[in-house]
Amino acid sequence: MSDMTSTADAPRSPGRPRSVRADEAIIEATLDLLAEGSTIEALSIEAIAARAGVGKATIYRRWSGKDALLMDALRRLKGVPPQPAGHSVRDDLVLLVGAVGHNVDPRAARIMPCLVPEVNRSPDHFQLYQNIIEPRRKLMREVLRRGVDSGELRADLDIELAMALLSGPMLIQRVLRWHPELDERILPERVVDSVLEGLRAR
C-alpha cells in the first residue's frame, strides 16, 4: 500500500491508489444508478461522473465508452467463477451449477432481471450480456465435453441443451424465485443428479 501523501502528488499515474479509488467510485456509481432503476439506455456518462464525483474525462481515460464501463460493472456483480477440480464430472457440474445465477453483489437482484427485456431490444446490449456470461458457459461446456469423452455422459449429448437443462432450474430459482419450497443450498446437487439419472422409472 502506498501512502496517501505521495499518491496525491501524481494523480494521473495509472494504477496508483487515487485512480483505483476513482475506478471503484465509477463502477459503484454505475451499479447504484442501475439498481435505482435507470435503464441502460438512460444511463449516461454525465450521470455516472456526477454520482461518482469525478469528471467525464476521468471515465474516458479508463473506459472507451458506456458499454465498456457497463461490462466491467456488470461483471463485478457476478464475481469470479469457480474453477472445476477436473476429477469427477458430476462434482464439477455441481460446483458450476451452484454458481449459475449467483451474484456476489446484492444490487444484482434489482439490476439483472430488469436488464433482460432491455438487452433483448438491442443487439449491441445483447452481445454485451453474452460477453459477460460466455466465459462462465465455457467452463460448463468443457466439463460436459470431458464427460462425453470419458464415456460418463451419453455419446449423443447435445451440449447446449444439457447446459440449459442444468442451468435452467437454478436460474429460475435464484433470479425468478420460482418455487418457495425448493431449498437453494442443496438444489445444485439435486439438479445435477436428477438430470444425469433421468426421471423415468427403470
Add this chain to the structure above:
Amino acid sequence: MSDMTSTADAPRSPGRPRSVRADEAIIEATLDLLAEGSTIEALSIEAIAARAGVGKATIYRRWSGKDALLMDALRRLKGVPPQPAGHSVRDDLVLLVGAVGHNVDPRAARIMPCLVPEVNRSPDHFQLYQNIIEPRRKLMREVLRRGVDSGELRADLDIELAMALLSGPMLIQRVLRWHPELDERILPERVVDSVLEGLRAR
C-alpha cells in the same frame, strides 16, 4: 350482440356491452402502464382510470382494489392454459412445458421480467404472482403424479424438483432468451425427453 341504443339506456347493468368495454379499457390501461415501465408500487387507480378514460368508481365497482385488478390484468397476458389429453405422460408434459413462459400478449416481454424483483420485495405481491402461476403448476403436478402412479416415472420422484427441471430450461429460453441457438419450437419435446431419459451413458 345487444344493440347499442338499448345498452345506452342501462349503463350500470353488469355484463352489458358498455361495462365490458369499460372492463377491457381498464385492463388495457393497466397493462399499458406496466409495459411503459410503471412499477406495481407506483401504479395507481387514479392513473389507470385516467388512462382508461373512466372514473375511479367504475374501477371499484368491478375490482376490490389494485391487487385484484393487477391479477386479472397479468392473467390476461398469459391466456388460457392448455388441457392435457391424459393419455401419454410424456406427451402431456410436452404440451405443458410448451406453455411455460408462453404469453399471448407481447407486452409480457416488457412486464414480466421487471415484475420479478418487485414481487420479491413484497410478500403481498409475491402471493399475487403465485396465485397467477399456481393453477398452471397444478396441471403439471397432476401429470407427474399420474406418471408416478402408472409406473412410468420413478417411484421416488420429487414432484416440485421435477417441475423445476422441466420448466427451468423453457423459462430461461423464453423469459431470459438464455441461449441464442436453442430452437424454441422443438425445445419442449427435447427438454421432456432429455429430462426423462437422463444424460448419463448407460
